[in-house]
Amino acid sequence: MKMIDSGVCAAKGFTANGVHCGIRKSRTKKDLSLVFSEQPASCAAVYTTNLVKGAPLKVTKAHLADGQAQAVICNSGNANTCNANGIEIAEGMAALTAQALSIRPEDVVVASTGVIGEPLNLAPIEAGMPELAAGLSADGNQRAAEGIMTTDTVMKEAAVEFTVDGKTCRLGGMAKGSGMIHPNMATMLVFITTDAAVSPAMLQQALSTDIQSTFNMVSIDGDTSTNDMVVVLANGMAGNAAINAEGPGFSAFMEALNTVTVALCRMIAGDGEGATKLLECKVTGAANEPTAKTVAKSVICSSLLKAAMFGADANWGRVLCAIGYSGADVDVDRIDVSFRSPAGSVAVCQAGAGIPFSEEKAKLVLSEKEIEILVSLNAGDFSATAWGCDLTYGYVKINGDYRT
Amino acid sequence: MKMIDSGVCAAKGFTANGVHCGIRKSRTKKDLSLVFSEQPASCAAVYTTNLVKGAPLKVTKAHLADGQAQAVICNSGNANTCNANGIEIAEGMAALTAQALSIRPEDVVVASTGVIGEPLNLAPIEAGMPELAAGLSADGNQRAAEGIMTTDTVMKEAAVEFTVDGKTCRLGGMAKGSGMIHPNMATMLVFITTDAAVSPAMLQQALSTDIQSTFNMVSIDGDTSTNDMVVVLANGMAGNAAINAEGPGFSAFMEALNTVTVALCRMIAGDGEGATKLLECKVTGAANEPTAKTVAKSVICSSLLKAAMFGADANWGRVLCAIGYSGADVDVDRIDVSFRSPAGSVAVCQAGAGIPFSEEKAKLVLSEKEIEILVSLNAGDFSATAWGCDLTYGYVKINGDYRT
Numbered sequence: 001m002k003m004i005d006s007g008v009c010a011a012k013g014f015t016a017n018g019v020h021c022g023i024r025k026s027r028t029k030k031d032l033s034l035v036f037s038e039q040p041a042s043c044a045a046v047y048t049t050n051l052v053k054g055a056p057l058k059v060t061k062a063h064l065a066d067g068q069a070q071a072v073i074c075n076s077g078n079a080n081t082c083n084a085n086g087i088e089i090a091e092g093m094a095a096l097t098a099q100a101l102s103i104r105p106e107d108v109v110v111a112s113t114g115v116i117g118e119p120l121n122l123a124p125i126e127a128g129m130p131e132l133a134a135g136l137s138a139d140g141n142q143r144a145a146e147g148i149m150t151t152d153t154v155m156k157e158a159a160v161e162f163t164v165d166g167k168t169c170r171l172g173g174m175a176k177g178s179g180m181i182h183p184n185m186a187t188m189l190v191f192i193t194t195d196a197a198v199s200p201a202m203l204q205q206a207l208s209t210d211i212q213s214t215f216n217m218v219s220i221d222g223d224t225s226t227n228d229m230v231v232v233l234a235n236g237m238a239g240n241a242a243i244n245a246e247g248p249g250f251s252a253f254m255e256a257l258n259t260v261t262v263a264l265c266r267m268i269a270g271d272g273e274g275a276t277k278l279l280e281c282k283v284t285g286a287a288n289e290p291t292a293k294t295v296a297k298s299v300i301c302s303s304l305l306k307a308a309m310f311g312a313d314a315n316w317g318r319v320l321c322a323i324g325y326s327g328a329d330v331d332v333d334r335i336d337v338s339f340r341s342p343a344g345s346v347a348v349c350q351a352g353a354g355i356p357f358s359e360e361k362a363k364l365v366l367s368e369k370e371i372e373i374l375v376s377l378n379a380g381d382f383s384a385t386a387w388g389c390d391l392t393y394g395y396v397k398i399n400g401d402y403r404t
Numbered sequence: 405m406k407m408i409d410s411g412v413c414a415a416k417g418f419t420a421n422g423v424h425c426g427i428r429k430s431r432t433k434k435d436l437s438l439v440f441s442e443q444p445a446s447c448a449a450v451y452t453t454n455l456v457k458g459a460p461l462k463v464t465k466a467h468l469a470d471g472q473a474q475a476v477i478c479n480s481g482n483a484n485t486c487n488a489n490g491i492e493i494a495e496g497m498a499a500l501t502a503q504a505l506s507i508r509p510e511d512v513v514v515a516s517t518g519v520i521g522e523p524l525n526l527a528p529i530e531a532g533m534p535e536l537a538a539g540l541s542a543d544g545n546q547r548a549a550e551g552i553m554t555t556d557t558v559m560k561e562a563a564v565e566f567t568v569d570g571k572t573c574r575l576g577g578m579a580k581g582s583g584m585i586h587p588n589m590a591t592m593l594v595f596i597t598t599d600a601a602v603s604p605a606m607l608q609q610a611l612s613t614d615i616q617s618t619f620n621m622v623s624i625d626g627d628t629s630t631n632d633m634v635v636v637l638a639n640g641m642a643g644n645a646a647i648n649a650e651g652p653g654f655s656a657f658m659e660a661l662n663t664v665t666v667a668l669c670r671m672i673a674g675d676g677e678g679a680t681k682l683l684e685c686k687v688t689g690a691a692n693e694p695t696a697k698t699v700a701k702s703v704i705c706s707s708l709l710k711a712a713m714f715g716a717d718a719n720w721g722r723v724l725c726a727i728g729y730s731g732a733d734v735d736v737d738r739i740d741v742s743f744r745s746p747a748g749s750v751a752v753c754q755a756g757a758g759i760p761f762s763e764e765k766a767k768l769v770l771s772e773k774e775i776e777i778l779v780s781l782n783a784g785d786f787s788a789t790a791w792g793c794d795l796t797y798g799y800v801k802i803n804g805d806y807r808t
Contacts, residue, residue, distance in 0.1 A: 052728030052736050052756075082724055084757045116721025117758035226725050303707070304803050311804025317520025320486055321630050324456030332456050352456075353488045354521035393797045399708050400715025400796075 001256055003263070007141035007157030010172030011195035013038040013237040016140040018147030021128025023120070024077035032125060033147030034132050035072040035191055036101055041235035042197075043069035043109070044204035046211055047228070054079055054227035055086025056110040059094060063106045067200025069233055070104075072191050073097040074111040074148050076176070079227045080120040081112070092122045100133035109231050111189055113150055113176055116226060141174065148176040148189055151398055154271050158263035162256040164249045165240040169196040171256045177218075177228070177268040188215065188268055190230040192260060196253055197236030198243040206254050207232050214261040217293065217386040218269050219301045232257070269387035270370070274394025277309055281373040284383040291328045291377070292384035298326030299373055300388035309371055310390035314339060314362035316348040319373060334378040341368035405660055407667070411545035411561030414576030415599035417442040417641040420544040422551025425532025427524070428481035436529060437551030438536050439476040439595055440505060445639035446601075447473035447513070448608035450615055451632070458483055458631035459490025460514040463498060467510045471604025473637055474508075476595050477501040478515040478552050480580070483631045484524040485516070496526045504537035513635050515593055517554055517580055520630060549578040552593055555802055556580055558675050562667035566660040568653045569644040573600040575660045581622075581632070581672040592619065592672055594634040596664060600657055601640030602647040610658050611636050618665040621697065621790040622673050623705045636661070673791035674774070678798025683713055685777040688787040695732045695781070696788035702730030703777055704792035713775060714794035718743060718766035720752040723777060738782040745772035 008016050018033040043064050047057050063069065073093050080086050090110045098105040112120065135143075145155040159172030177188025198206070207230065215230060236242065243249045270278035281299040286292035299305060302322040308315040316337050323330060337349035343364045346357050365371075412420050422437040447468050451461055467473065477497050484490050494514045502509040516524065539547075549559040563576030581592025602610070611634065619634060640646065647653045674682035685703040690696035703709060706726040712719040720741050727734060741753035747768045750761050769775075 050725065050728040051734065052724050079721070082721055082753070082757050115719075116725060117753065119758075226721075226728060303799075307800050307803030310800060313804065315519075317483070317486055317630075320456050321454065321520060324454040324630060330455065349486070349521065353486050354523075391800055391803075393800050395707075396711050396714060396795055396797050396800060399711030400717065 001160055001162040001259065003259070004159045004161050006159040007145055007172045007174045008035050008191055008193045009138050009141040010159035011170040011193045013195060013235050014193045015136040015138050016144035017132055017135040017137065018143035019128050019132045019135065022124035023075055030143065030147035031075055031077045032128050032132055033074045033144040034097065034136060035144055035193065036136050037070050037193070037233055037235045039235045039237060040068050040070045040107060041233040042067060042200045042203045043231065043233050044200060044207045045229055045231040046207055048226060050226045052082065052226045054081035054112060055083065056080055056090040056112045057227055057229055059087060059090040059110050060229065063094065063108060068107060069109050070107040071097055071101055072109040072111065072231065074189065075125065076113050076148055076150050078114040078118060078120045079112050079116045081226050082117040083119045085119065089120050089122055093125055096126055096129050100129045111229060113148065113189055113227055145174040148174065150176065151273050152176055152271055154267070156264055156267040156271070158260045160256045160259050162252055164196055164243065164252050167238045167240040169194060169238040169240060171196065171260055173260050173264060175264040175268055188228050190215065190264060192232040194232065194234045195236065195238040196234055196243065197238065197240050198234040198253060202243050202245065202250060203232055203234050206250070206257055210254065210257050210261055213384070214258065214265050217297065217384065218265050219297060219386070219388050265387050269389050272389030273398045274392040275389030276392055277390040278370045279309055279373060279388045279390065281375065281386045282383070283375045283377065285377040285379055286382040287380035289382045289384065291330065292382045294326050294328040295323050295330065295375060295377065296384045296386035298322045299375065300386040303391055306388065306391035309366065310392045312363050312366035314346065314348055314359070314366060319375065320349065320352070323375065330377055331379060336376040336378065338374045339365050340372040340374055341365045341370060343368050405564055405566040405663065407663070408563045408565050410563040411549055411576045411578045412439050412595055412597045413542050413545040414563035415574040415597045417599060417639050418597045419540040419542050420548035421536055421539040421541065422547035423532050423536045423539065426528035427479055434547065434551035435479055435481045436532050436536055437478045437548040438501065438540060439548055439597065440540050441474050441597070441637055441639045443639045443641060444472050444474045444511060445637040446471060446604040446607045447635065447637050448604060448611045449633055449635045450611055452630060454630045456486065456630045458485035458516060459487065460484055460494040460516045461631055461633055463491060463494040463514050464633065467498065467512060472511060473513050474511040475501055475505055476513040476515065476635065478593065479529065480517050480552055480554050482518040482522060482524045483516050483520045485630050486521040487523045489523065493524050493526055497529055500530055500533050504533045515631070515633060517552065517593055517631055545578065552578065552580040554580060555677050556675055558671070560668055560671040560675070562664045564660045564663050566656055568600055568647065568656050571642045571644040573598060573642040573644060575600065575664055577664050577668060579668040579672055592632050594619065594668060596636040598636065598638045599640065599642040600638055600647065601642065601644050602638040602657060606647050606649065606654060607636055607638050610654070610661055614658065614661050614665055617788070618662065618669050621701065621788065622669050623701060623790070623792050669791050673793050676793030677802045678796040679793030680796055681713055681794040682774045683777060683792045683794065685779065685790045686787070687779045687781065689781040689783055690786040691784035693786045693788065695734065696786045698730050698732040699727050699734065699779060699781065700788045700790035702726045703779065704790040707795055710792065710795035713770065714796045716767050716770035718750065718752055718763065718770060723779065724753065724756070727779065734781055735783060740780040740782065742778045743769050744776040744778055745769045745774060747772050
């Protein structure tokens with residue numbers, strides 16, 4: 001398996017495009033994206049657990065009941081959520097897409113992202129559809145990745161090439177996610193395409209398993225979005241014998257999927273609203289996996305620690321504090337903590353108590369762009385990683401005046 | 405019952421003082437406080453649920469096993485937590501206090517607040533004790549309230565006068581709390597004194613009941629502190645027949661306690677680190693009390709909503725979003741939301757969907773210092789209030805560089 005420089009068009013038979021149709025005011029910002037598969041594809045998805053669910057999510061869920069899809073339409077600038085006519089608009093988006101591509105509306109995945117509670121007008125989407133569909137191309141992945149961005153500052157794409165059953169397969173994805181991100185099922189918009197042949201059931205199993213250690217382990221601000229979903233389309237055009245059960249093919253597919261999802265997780269966390277640093281909390285030595293995950297997430301979610309990391313302040317007491325209130329059953333007196341980055345590593349806490357360390361060295365380590373917070377519970381063999389970012393003036397600025 | 409302008413010295417027989425002894429670098433900041441009762445008092449306490457517990461908390465818990473105390477010693481500038489010699493130092497603080505006041509060390513409540521994981525030196529406390537004890541006076545409540553402040557910008561005191569059994573009683577308290585505050589048992593330092601006669605058991609019952617709707621409903625940043633406790637001392641000097649069971653006397657006492665704790669909660673929330681606004685989320689129409697509380701707390705804890713309130717942005721979608729992921733079982737399509745402040749009120753959401761409102765009016769309403777977020781679930785008769793504050797540049801600044 002190898003990483004390749006691509007996204008949703010990496011796999012055979014997938015084309016994509018992104019345009020500005022007028023939902024967002026700024027003409028320089030794309031706001032409508034389309035991904036299309038030449039052939040109908042197996043499709044699996046996971047959705048936010050928020051009780052407030054965006055209308056697009058409800059429509060998509062209904063469309064994917066048969067495990068099949070052929071296109072994804074996604075707008076930014078408006079979440080089409082908490083609107084009286086939301087379902088109608090989301091179905092309208094699917095119908096317009098189906099018409100433009102000559103496919104069934106039920107094979108369209110609909111997604112929206114942006115402000116909640118402001119009615120979404122179908123007119124600009126209708127007006128933009130001809131250009132959007134006409135511009136579909138095998139190198140349109142970046143345009144599509146751009147069209148789903150909201151407060152994202154960078155496009156998020158990743159892709160791999162791998163082998164199943166002697167056939168070369170590809171899997172690539174794009175993600176949108178910057179704020180309102182907290183581990184609870186899918187908590188961002190992620191669209192992944194592959195030309196591997198995978199049955200809908202195995203595709204769902206792969207995705208549902210994978211997100212437990214990837215998208216569910218990312219938190220920007222503890223707010224679980226209302227609209228988010230992770231969708232995988234597998235069109236089978238690589239020509240492998242379809243993956244219908246566990247085995248070497250499924251394992252290879254899982255590995256490819258995980259490589260792309262971890263890459264996207266790191267991009268999402270590193271591009272958290274206002275973030276200047278990617279934080280990775282790596283917990284080892286846990287007595288069981290839930291404990292490892294709970295501890296890693298609690299650390300990554302601590303506003304106090306996130307602010308300290310912004311200030312490059314080795315305030316490790318906040319790491320212990322976050323572990324202590326995580327709800328996990330841990331022996332505090334066995335915990336070791338250290339910080340690591342490209343500038344080196346510095347141990348700050350051993351057996352639950354502070355140890356002398358060089359503040360100067362710690363400052364250097366914590367001044368890097370990617371910081372690892374290493375927590376050893378010394379109680380077993382389980383481990384987990386969670387991803388987050390620092391809490392900055394930028395986060396407050398972005399969210400203090402999001403709508404205007 | 406009436407509010408009176410006082411604090412921990414409101415009740416008969418209580419004196420207090422606060423000095424600078426040298427734990428904090430700035431000579432203008434007091435860092436050691438003492439509260440003393442002429443007579444041994446019934447004492448009840450609640451403690452943080454964080455598994456990482458400060459050494460002072462462990463020592464206090466042991467001292468209060470007999471339900472009696474006579475003094476409170478509390479330093480700021482160092483939490484004496486996650487230090488190898490923490491217990492020894494906390495016991496040393498109790499011993500020094502006991503010696504200076506000629507009381508038993510077991511009757512001393514010990515508390516510390518400040519940075520975690522840096523050894524606390526007993527020397528400045530020993531050096532400061534004579535001045536601290538000599539200066540105890542019935543008007544020393546403000547000095548004591550000052551000595552427990554960390555990042556607090558204002559002193560927090562409240563007191564009431566009430567009647568039990570025909571006798572005039574008083575109850576007053578002081579609080580410290582600004583960051584690392586999240587509802588999970590006691591999440592700040594609060595010391596309350598009263599001259600009402602209350603048995604230790606009834607005092608504990610009163611406190612444990614009261615905090616469920618007061619201190620447990622305050623969140624600044626979602627971080628539950630390692631050191632915090634709420635302690636009530638009742639020395640009986642008002643001369644009422646001791647409250648040994650539920651009844652009119654106990655009810656009067658509960659009301660007095662609640663008046664003071666709610667006042668302190670509002671002060672703590674309004675003085676949250678970096679806060680410019682006090683937020684009160686009032687949930688009504690819940691099917692049951694846990695639902696009302698869960699919803700109120702989830703709203704008050706949302707970083708996104710807190711940032712929106714800082715920006716006076718009526719982004720009510722974030723209120724619905726926070727309700728949706730709270731875990732409470734609510735019917736989203738029945739939720740009404742409005743914002744209220746001294747400048748008026750503005751309804752923004754009805755039956756789970758947005759309604760037209762004047763952005764200009766909303767801006768006015770949200771530009772005040774105290775904002776009420778009113779949520780009606782329209783599903784029953786239960787209600788709850790939670791207190792918090794906005795998320796600001798100031799929070800990031802304070803916590804990005806706390807230790808240095």
